[in-house]
Amino acid sequence: MAQTPQQRAANARYARREEGKMGKPVEERVKRTKQDYKSPISKGWIIVLGFVLAGGAIFELLKLFF
Incomplete structure (x- = not known):
């Protein structure tokens, strides 16, 4: 069958992509490292979310005892 x-x-x-990889060590070809990883959510938003979730639970526990 002929190629389209x-x-x-x-x-x-x-x-072309594979030719560019030839002769390079595996570490250089695989660019995903811990240093390159960037979280899609900033640390500030994670703290806010944690406060909302954990803070609500803490306030509910305080309401039960006091």
Whole structure:
């Protein structure tokens, strides 16, 4: 079966990408490290969310005892 123009273009892109990797060590090819990871939510919002969830529970417990 002959390749379609879309398949031919996709194969060419793949070949260029793989050719760029040749001869490089694995560490250099795999760029995902802990230093590169960035959380989608900032620390400030995590603190606010934690306060809302834990704070509400604490206030409810205080309401039961006092």
